[in-house]
Each structure stands twice: as structure tokens, then as C-alpha cells.
Amino acid sequence: MSVVTGTNWNAYDASTMTAREIYGRTLAALAEQDDRIVGITADLEKTTAIKYFADMFPDRFYNVGIAEQNMFGIAAGLAKAGLIPFASTMAVFASLRAAEQVRTDIAYQNLPVKIIATHAGISFGHAGTTHHCTEDFAVMRAIPNMTVICPADGIETSKAVQACVNTPDPVYIRIGRGFEPPCYESDDYEYEIGRAITMREGTDLTIICCGIAVLQAINAAKTLEESDGLSVRVVNMHTIKPIDREAVLRAVNDTRRILTIEEHNVLGGLGDAVASVIAESGKGCMFKKHGLEDVFVTIGYAEDLYAHYQLDANGIVDKVREMMGMEYEEDENWDDD
Amino acid sequence: MSASPQEIMTAKLFFNAAFPTMQVLLDDDPKLHEKFQHFRGTVQFGAKNGGDLLCCHLIFHDGTVKVVQGPLENADLSLTFSEVKKMNTLLKGGLALPSIKGKLSMLPPVLSVLLGLKIMTKANDKLKNDAEKALKVKSSLYMITRALSQYNKLGAPDMQAFCRRQPDRIYQFRVEHEGDPAYIACYFRVKAGQSKSGHGIYTRRSPFVLFRFLSIDGALKVLGKECEFVEGVEKGYVETVGSPEYACYLNDYMALLQGMLT
Numbered sequence: 001m002s003v004v005t006g007t008n009w010n011a012y013d014a015s016t017m018t019a020r021e022i023y024g025r026t027l028a029a030l031a032e033q034d035d036r037i038v039g040i041t042a043d044l045e046k047t048t049a050i051k052y053f054a055d056m057f058p059d060r061f062y063n064v065g066i067a068e069q070n071m072f073g074i075a076a077g078l079a080k081a082g083l084i085p086f087a088s089t090m091a092v093f094a095s096l097r098a099a100e101q102v103r104t105d106i107a108y109q110n111l112p113v114k115i116i117a118t119h120a121g122i123s124f125g126h127a128g129t130t131h132h133c134t135e136d137f138a139v140m141r142a143i144p145n146m147t148v149i150c151p152a153d154g155i156e157t158s159k160a161v162q163a164c165v166n167t168p169d170p171v172y173i174r175i176g177r178g179f180e181p182p183c184y185e186s187d188d189y190e191y192e193i194g195r196a197i198t199m200r201e202g203t204d205l206t207i208i209c210c211g212i213a214v215l216q217a218i219n220a221a222k223t224l225e226e227s228d229g230l231s232v233r234v235v236n237m238h239t240i241k242p243i244d245r246e247a248v249l250r251a252v253n254d255t256r257r258i259l260t261i262e263e264h265n266v267l268g269g270l271g272d273a274v275a276s277v278i279a280e281s282g283k284g285c286m287f288k289k290h291g292l293e294d295v296f297v298t299i300g301y302a303e304d305l306y307a308h309y310q311l312d313a314n315g316i317v318d319k320v321r322e323m324m325g326m327e328y329e330e331d332e333n334w335d336d337d
Numbered sequence: 338m339s340a341s342p343q344e345i346m347t348a349k350l351f352f353n354a355a356f357p358t359m360q361v362l363l364d365d366d367p368k369l370h371e372k373f374q375h376f377r378g379t380v381q382f383g384a385k386n387g388g389d390l391l392c393c394h395l396i397f398h399d400g401t402v403k404v405v406q407g408p409l410e411n412a413d414l415s416l417t418f419s420e421v422k423k424m425n426t427l428l429k430g431g432l433a434l435p436s437i438k439g440k441l442s443m444l445p446p447v448l449s450v451l452l453g454l455k456i457m458t459k460a461n462d463k464l465k466n467d468a469e470k471a472l473k474v475k476s477s478l479y480m481i482t483r484a485l486s487q488y489n490k491l492g493a494p495d496m497q498a499f500c501r502r503q504p505d506r507i508y509q510f511r512v513e514h515e516g517d518p519a520y521i522a523c524y525f526r527v528k529a530g531q532s533k534s535g536h537g538i539y540t541r542r543s544p545f546v547l548f549r550f551l552s553i554d555g556a557l558k559v560l561g562k563e564c565e566f567v568e569g570v571e572k573g574y575v576e577t578v579g580s581p582e583y584a585c586y587l588n589d590y591m592a593l594l595q596g597m598l599t
Binding site: 181219220222223226227301303304307308312313314317333334335336337 | 353357479483486487504505506523531532533534535536540541542543545578579580581582583
């Protein structure tokens with residue numbers, strides 16, 4: 001395993017660390033090299049793992065208490081003073097409770113505040129609807145100047161954090177609760193904001209996905225190849241905005257069938273971003289958005305919810321089979337071997 | 338005297354989950370394979386329970402064995418215990434004697450395969466070689482996955498509730514070794530109350546939970562109860578991929594069934 005560029009931990013550790021933890025450690029390592037970096041949170045120092053930064057740089061860290069709107073206002077002020085604030089809180093608070101401050105204090109002035117939004121989607125499913133966050137892509141996409149990123153796992157979170165430090169704009173990085181299995185085995189790959197990554201080549205259908213869905217889509221593609229002989233391309237669209245138009249149009253041309261998968265409401269998220277590219281291209285393509293079908297998600301463990309809402313590999317397999325017009329398996333023999 | 342519901346459930350689990358594992362022995366144990374290659378005959382095995390007979394019968398035919406629930410008129414050999422508890426005692430490795438009727442010449446081979454099942458409870462340090470270790474792991478996993486499914490089918494209320502609540506899910510068990518990956522692999526499938534145990538690797542869906550034993554020796558330690566499952570994870574004998582909560586639920590049922598059958 002190679003050492004992650006510019007940090008003092010290596011990717012080997014990533015297999016035992018949560019994405020949040022990797023974020024915290026990456027930030028601390030980056031801050032050693034750049035004293036403009038400051039950390040700020042709203043009473044979620046441990047939960048968002050920014051404590052690794054706080055422990056190393058206590059005089060560059062601010063905990064504003066349970067006051068997310070204030071936090072983003074202060075972050076804007078720090079950015080205005082020439083600093084690069086990393087503001088960490090749960091996604092639901094960043095994108096909904098503090099939406100106005102993010103929009104007006106940060107994005108309107110195009111300030112380089114980096115928003116690290118944890119526990120996104122339904123990763124904190126058992127905490128209830130108040131802590132689910134399935135609207136943030138839609139909110140953040142619609143705010144001018146904002147870059148919206150959703151890494152596939154901890155390693156990619158580190159890549160995204162490193163990549164966003166020197167961008168002059170605000171960036172929203174959406175990560176889960178942190179117990180998601182790793183998708184990448186190493187950090188030895190090219191990462192660029194706005195440039196999608198083809199995880200697996202295929203010619204029958206393309207799955208365009210982000211976040212936790214990437215690993216599930218890869219697993220689904222393997223199953224579909226082995227069981228159904230289908231060749232499924234998997235594109236990791238880690239940057240939702242600006243979207244990689246070329247990757248979408250390549251998929252339209254090469255496979256003519258596109259399925260988007262996102263841990264988000266199907267309205268306003270990745271699926272709609274991809275749909276816009278396809279519609280504007282004027283090219284015909286079989287297309288389906290898969291995600292949370294404009295519902296408030298039920299309460300439960302994340303793994304159960306992913307299975308229930310067909311966001312796991314099996315659910316994706318079923319969605320692809322539906323798109324390919326194939327019959328679901330007829331294996332209804334329940335005799336034990 | 339009638340047996341308790343618990344004793345009856347245990348006996349049925351032996352008939353439905355442990356006895357079918359004999360086929361693994363006939364396939365993979367060289368001595369038994371040789372012995373049963375051209376063996377044909379029927380054997381009724383059971384115990385009196387009040388006025389009834391709780392039994393199954395085995396049909397041996399040229400290296401295969403089929404387990405059928407219920408009695409068989411004119412079985413070539415009948416082994417009948419005076420009570421269910423005594424039968425269970427013998428099947429768990431204790432001492433109890435049945436009454437024997439029929440062709441006594443069939444008794445030695447039949448006893449050899451019945452005693453062969455004891456490999457699942459044999460101490461790990463008594464296993465002679467790698468082949469015997471692999472046989473213990475394979476037969477134990479086959480039995481336990483079949484027991485999980487049968488426990489549901491036999492009407493255990495908590496297991497039925499567990500299966501009823503789930504959509505189509507695969508709990509896959511795999512043991513890493515040098516040979517064919519499917520050789521020591523089996524799965525437990527549930528779907529809205531139905532259940533099935535299967536051999537090999539289920540390929541139509543990804544497992545909801547994958548129990549991946551990292552070596553045969555590691556599997557032996559966990560299955561032989563030398564360490565608790567959680568300890569096995571910590572020590573690197575086994576890893577689970579997928580829902581940790583459901584891995585725990587299933588592990589609890591596995592421990593319960595292992596307790597009933599050993």
C-alpha cells in the first residue's frame with residue numbers, strides 16, 4: 001500500500017478506520033503543512049472525528065456548541081480573514097438547518113469553506129427521521145458556487161479532502177456514519193474533483209452511482225456477470241456538481257442503458273443531474289433513477305434500510321434485471337440440500 | 338411416557354439436519370465411500386413416544402443415502418429406542434442401546450456411518466490429518482445450515498418470526514482453503530418466512546451476511562467452541578461481511594442449535 005500523498009498515515013490503516021476517522025486524520029495531517037486550515041464544529045467533535053485535528057491544533061479549533069447556523073456564519077468570517085475553515089457537522093444540520101447561512105454567508109461570497117457533512121443519507125437510520133438526510137444533494141446542487149462531493153469510502157474521502165483544500169470555492173463533502181465497508185483497496189488511483197471514475201467496464205448497461213452505492217453496484221455487476229452473463233459498467237460519480245458530462249455521454253453512446261443509484265431522494269439528486277445531461281444531449285437512452293422514492297425513510301439499522309430500499313447489491317441486481325427485461329429467478333425450490 | 342417438546346424438536350433436528358449429513362461422509366470419507374459404494378438397504382431409526390413411533394428411515398443405494406421422515410414397513414433393519422430421550426443421548430455421543438430387528442449383517446456398516454457423524458463433535462486435537470479436519474468443518478457447516486432451515490420449517494416460533502421478517506436474503510458460509518472454493522461452502526436462504534439450506538456458493542444474489550472462515554484450522558476453533566464467535570473475529574479466524582446485527586442474530590441461533598445437537 002502506498003502512503004496517502006501528503007499525510008502521515010497510510011492507506012493500510014484505512015481498512016480499520018471509519019470514513020469520519022480518515023477525514024479527521026487527513027485534516028490533521030494537511031493542517032501540519034498549511035496553517036490556514038482551521039476546524040470548526042457544532043458540538044460534534046467526536047461524532048464527526050474532527051477531534052483528531054482538535055487534539056493536534058487546539059488553538060486552531062472552535063467548538064461553537066449546538067448552533068449550526070452560527071457555526072457556518074463564523075466559518076464564513078474565518079474564510080473572509082484568509083483562513084480555510086473545515087466545518088463539520090451532520091449532513092442534515094448542514095444542508096437543512098443551516099441552509100440559509102451556507103447559501104448567503106458562504107456561497108454568495110464564494111468563500112472557501114469546506115463543509116464535511118457526516119451521517120448522511122440513511123446511514124444513521126436508527127436515529128430516526130430527524131437525523132436522516134436524503135435531501136442534501138438537491139439543496140446543495142441548487143446553491144451557486146457550491147461543489148458537491150460524495151466519496152465512495154474512507155480512502156476517497158481522504159482524496160476529496162486533500163483535493164478541496166486549494167479550491168477557491170465552497171465545497172460540500174457528504175460522508176456516511178462511517179461503518180460502511182471500504183470500496184477501494186488502495187489510494188493508488190487518480191482522483192480529480194469533477195472527473196468520474198470507471199470502476200468496472202461494461203457494454204450492456206451503465207450504473208452511475210456515488211457514495212455507498214459504488215461498492216454495492218460493483219458487487220451487483222459481478223453477480224450479474226456470473227449469473228446472467230451481463231456486462232455492466234460501474235461509474236463512480238463522486239462529484240455530483242459539477243457533474244462529469246463526458247462520462248455520462250460516453251455511457252449513453254456505449255451502453256444505451258443507464259441506471260443511477262443514490263442514497264438520496266430521487267428528486268433533485270444524482271439521478272436528476274445525470275438526466276439533465278442526457279436530455280440536453282438529445283440522444284435516446286433507456287434511463288432509470290433509483291434511490292429513495294420521495295418518501296420519509298422508515299427507522300432502522302442502515303443495512304436493513306439499504307436492503308429494504310433496494311440500495312444493496314441484491315436490490316441493484318433486481319433493478320438491472322428489470323431494466324434488461326429479464327425474468328426474476330424462478331428458484332422457488334425450498335427443499336434443503 | 339411422552340417426550341417433552343424440546344426432546345422431540347431435538348430428535349427431529351437430528352433426523353432432518355444431522356442424518357442428511359451422512360451423504361458428506363459417504364462422499365468424502367474414503368473408508369465409508371468404499372464401504373457403501375455397492376451397499377443397498379433400508380434402515381428405520383427411531384424411538385417410542387407414548388403410543389407412537391418417532392422415526393425416520395434411511396435408504397442406502399450404491400453410495401447415496403436418502404433420509405425420509407416417518408416409518409417404513411418391512412425395513413431391512415430397524416433400530417428402536419424405548420424413549421426419545423435415550424435416542425437423543427446416543428445421537429449426542431452418550432450411551433444408550435436400541436432394540437434391533439432385521440438383517441443383523443447390515444448393522445456394522447450402518448453403525449459405522451452413524452458413528453461417523455461423531456466427527457462433528459470430535460475434539461480438534463484428535464483429528465488425524467487435514468482431510469479429516471476438512472471433513473469435520475464441511476459436515477458441521479452443512480448440518481448447521483440445514484438445522485437453521487429445519488428449525489424454521491419445524492415450527493420454532495422465534496425462528497419463524499426471524500425468517501418471516503426478512504426479504505430474500507442469503508447467509509453464506511465459506512471456508513478458505515487451497516482447493517475449490519465451493520468445496521467447503523454452504524448457505525442459508527430466507528425469504529418472507531421460507532427457508533432453504535444449500536451447498537456451495539449461491540451465485541444469484543450477493544450474501545446479506547458472509548461468514549468467511551479464513552482457514553480450516555480457524556473454522557475448527559470456532560465451530561469446535563474453542564473460542565466464542567466474537568473472539569474468533571478478533572483473532573482472525575473468521576470475518577463477517579454484511580449486516581453485523583443479523584450476523585449476531587444468526588450466530589445466536591447457530592449456538593442454540595449446536596447446543597441442542599451436541
